[in-house]
Amino acid sequence: MSKFKRILLKLSGEALAGEKGHGIDNVILADMASEIASIVKQGVQVALVIGGGNLVRGISASAGGMNRAQGDAMGMLGTVMNGLAMQDALDKQGIDSVVMSAIRMEPVCEFFDRRRALKLLSAGSVVIFSAGTGNPFFTTDSCAALRAIESECDVIMKATKVDGIYTADPVKDPKATRFDDISYQEVISRGLKVMDTAAVALCMEHNMPIFVFKMVKGNLTKAAVEGNLGTLVHC
Ligand SMILES: Nc1ncnc2c1ncn2[C@@H]1O[C@H](COP(=O)(O)OP(=O)(O)O)[C@@H](O)[C@H]1O
Numbered sequence: 001m002s003k004f005k006r007i008l009l010k011l012s013g014e015a016l017a018g019e020k021g022h023g024i025d026n027v028i029l030a031d032m033a034s035e036i037a038s039i040v041k042q043g044v045q046v047a048l049v050i051g052g053g054n055l056v057r058g059i060s061a062s063a064g065g066m067n068r069a070q071g072d073a074m075g076m077l078g079t080v081m082n083g084l085a086m087q088d089a090l091d092k093q094g095i096d097s098v099v100m101s102a103i104r105m106e107p108v109c110e111f112f113d114r115r116r117a118l119k120l121l122s123a124g125s126v127v128i129f130s131a132g133t134g135n136p137f138f139t140t141d142s143c144a145a146l147r148a149i150e151s152e153c154d155v156i157m158k159a160t161k162v163d164g165i166y167t168a169d170p171v172k173d174p175k176a177t178r179f180d181d182i183s184y185q186e187v188i189s190r191g192l193k194v195m196d197t198a199a200v201a202l203c204m205e206h207n208m209p210i211f212v213f214k215m216v217k218g219n220l221t222k223a224a225v226e227g228n229l230g231t232l233v234h235c
């Protein structure tokens with residue numbers, strides 16, 4: 001019996017790129033889809049938000065001289081491409097999934113519909129929420145917070161490159177120490193950068209717990225089924 005009934009899994013776009021650092025690595029994609037399939041088969045309902053950092057980041061595009069909102073629109077479209085790639089990989093695992101986009105683009109995928117998403121999740125389909133919030137100047141972490149609350153998930157699982165939240169960025173500060181759990185308020189007041197402040201604030205307001213853990217083989221099952229991995233952010 002899994003600890004959670006319904007989770008929102010947030011995967012970073014960069015994680016899909018693997019060693020190449022850009023684009024989509026098909027082996028990694030298949031591995032992730034197989035892990036998702038495994039937790040679905042254990043009865044966990046899965047909502048999925050995938051970032052787009054492997055394709056376009058609005059902030060990087062604007063650093064290169066592009067209008068930020070224009071770059072963000074491209075970033076959001078990148079998340080749809082990642083969502084479609086994941087849907088294909090889930091098809092190969094025999095797992096039913098639906099891609100919803102916050103920006104209309106039928107027939108490529110469905111337009112976001114909260115009530116339909118709830119029905120699909122209850123029926124055991126994976127629902128992939130793409131195109132972020134549909135607005136520039138937001139991130140897919142904010143999309144994850146928003147969709148987790150709307151689709152009545154028990155928890156957000158943020159799978160990332162580090163194995164939890166530290167006192168400072170562990171990639172830059174080797175002396176940083178890891179929290180087993182931490183309050184939303186402390187993440188915000190200490191300015192810990194593992195998830196953006198808007199997303200943490202929204203989760204705080206709606207009491208949506210967040211697990212931050214490292215995306216390596218086996219960890220998703222540990223996080224989603226056993227619920228004891230990485231750092232837990234709660235009230
Ligand atoms: N206090 C911190 N604890 C953990 N990670 C941190 C912290 N501050 C910054 N980071 C960095 O945040 C990154 C994860 O955030 P983000 O770039 O949003 O990830 P993703 O691209 O996986 O969504 C980690 O790879 C880590 O290097």
Ligand SMILES: O=c1ccn([C@@H]2O[C@H](COP(=O)(O)OP(=O)(O)O)[C@@H](O)[C@H]2O)c(=O)[nH]1
Binds near residue numbers: 052137142
């Ligand atoms: O609601 C949103 C979500 C995403 N984005 C754009 O999409 C890009 C990819 O998302 P993100 O950086 O969150 O991806 P990740 O870091 O998780 O791969 C961002 O840089 C933004 O340009 C946006 O404009 N609005």
